[in-house]
Amino acid sequence: MPPAIAHWLARLGLAAALAFAGATAHAASSQFCDRAKPLTASQQDRVLRFTAVVQQALSDTGSDAVLISRSGLDLSRFRIRYSHAAVAWKSADGTWLARQLYYACDEGHPRLYDQGLAGFVMGIDDPVLGYVSIVSLPAGSAQALRQAALDTPRALHLLAARYSANAYPFSLRYQNCNQWVMELLAVAWGALPDGDDLRERAQQWLRAVPYRPTPVDVGSHALVFASNFVPLLHLDDHPQEDVYALKLRVSLPSTMEAFVREQRPGSERVELCHDGRQVVVHRGWEPVSEGCRPSEGDRVVRLD
Numbered sequence: 453m454p455p456a457i458a459h460w461l462a463r464l465g466l467a468a469a470l471a472f473a474g475a476t477a478h479a480a481s482s483q484f485c486d487r488a489k490p491l492t493a494s495q496q497d498r499v500l501r502f503t504a505v506v507q508q509a510l511s512d513t514g515s516d517a518v519l520i521s522r523s524g525l526d527l528s529r530f531r532i533r534y535s536h537a538a539v540a541w542k543s544a545d546g547t548w549l550a551r552q553l554y555y556a557c558d559e560g561h562p563r564l565y566d567q568g569l570a571g572f573v574m575g576i577d578d579p580v581l582g583y584v585s586i587v588s589l590p591a592g593s594a595q596a597l598r599q600a601a602l603d604t605p606r607a608l609h610l611l612a613a614r615y616s617a618n619a620y621p622f623s624l625r626y627q628n629c630n631q632w633v634m635e636l637l638a639v640a641w642g643a644l645p646d647g648d649d650l651r652e653r654a655q656q657w658l659r660a661v662p663y664r665p666t667p668v669d670v671g672s673h674a675l676v677f678a679s680n681f682v683p684l685l686h687l688d689d690h691p692q693e694d695v696y697a698l699k700l701r702v703s704l705p706s707t708m709e710a711f712v713r714e715q716r717p718g719s720e721r722v723e724l725c726h727d728g729r730q731v732v733v734h735r736g737w738e739p740v741s742e743g744c745r746p747s748e749g750d751r752v753v754r755l756d
Contacts, residue, residue: 495579495728498755502726503573505753506584507548509722509733510569513588516542517598519633519712520550521705522576523583533583533739534705537630538572539601540586551601553632555615555684562615562627564607581744583725587709590718593641600640609650610635616686621665621703622655623689630703634658634711641715661715665707667699713737729756 491499510518517539524535538552550572556563576582589597601607612619616626621634638644638654647653687695694700712719723734725744733751734740746752 491574491579496574498726498728499574499576499579499582500570501755502582502724502731503570505731505733506573506586506724507569509586509724510540510542510548513586513720513722515588515591515594517594517601518589519587519597519708520572521585521709522572524577532704532706534585536575537633537705537708538567539597539633539636540569540572541598541601551607553611553615553627553629561613562611562632564604564611580728581725583723583740583744585705585709585721585723587712587719587721589712589716593716593719596640596643597637600636603646606639606646606650607636609646609648610639610654612651615684616689617684618686618690618700618702620689620691620694621663621701622659624651624655625689626686627651628703630705630708634663634703634708637708637712661711663707663711665701665703666710667694667697667701668704670698670700709737726755730754 510520518541519537520540521534521537523533536552538550540548540550542548548569550567550569552565552567552572553562554565555561573582573584576584588594610632612624612627612632614626615628617628619626619628619631621631627635635651635654635658638657639650642654642657644650644653644657690700709721713721721735721737723740725732725734725740727744730744730746731753732740732744732746733753734747735749740750741747
């Protein structure tokens with residue numbers, strides 16, 4: 453793949469599209485769905501211990517539904533840390549699960565998937581350096597989100613038929629995992645009733661509030677070429693002026709968190725990371741230091 457295209461895809465934080473580029477659809481599907489290198493026993497042990505700290509942080513929120521995001525590829529040089537968001541909810545037996553959109557490679561369609569916390573955390577691509585962000589909401593907002601997420605008919609009505617890693621937030625043509633969460637927030641907080649036009653009404657609600665995702669500065673015309681051969685990358689849903697300006701509006705965990713912080717001022721954020729040796733628990737809207745280095749006031753849990 454030409455370096456300019458790889459850099460643009462990485463800049464968007466679209467791990468799925470990057471995995472697909474430069475390969476046949478069948479071979480790329482295998483790369484996207486399967487971890488290229490399985491975890492060693494020691495790596496799996498550290499990730500599981502990191503998961504235990506994440507679970508405690510979830511319990512400490514006192515909520516039974518939160519927004520949760522995880523890091524994907526190492527995109528720190530592009531100032532993008534998180535690529536995938538979900539709704540985490542606590543079941544009756546106290547188990548935490550993550551309801552999310554995922555791309556079913558064998559079927560070639562997006563699906564909804566409930567995943568245990570350990571599986572969600574193990575979805576982080578780098579077993580040596582991983583990040584998780586948790587945003588807890590005021591009680592009423594959290595309850596509305598939980599009800600909407602677990603209302604399966606409504607949640608499925610929000611699911612688009614086609615997936616695009618860089619889906620435009622105000623088009624019905626495609627959807628990515630983070631956009632599904634945004635539309636779910638609209639259904640929950642806008643008290644939108646079910647119906648075949650639910651996605652359209654959710655996007656109308658987001659426009660009106662308003663939801664204003666910060667444009668991603670693409671910085672290269674290589675995107676026009678890339679969209680012709682990367683199966684999960686599309687431009688035909690984006691406004692032409694955005695494409696010409698090389699600034700695409702895409703729902704990312706960072707845009708979701710900025711929206712929640714603005715709309716629900718009582719929300720709180722905790723970020724957790726591990727570097728294979730220790731876990732850092734950092735509270736607040738400012739990001740934890742790069743490389744998972746603790747700052748004053750952060751809690752540190754040793755893994756070795």
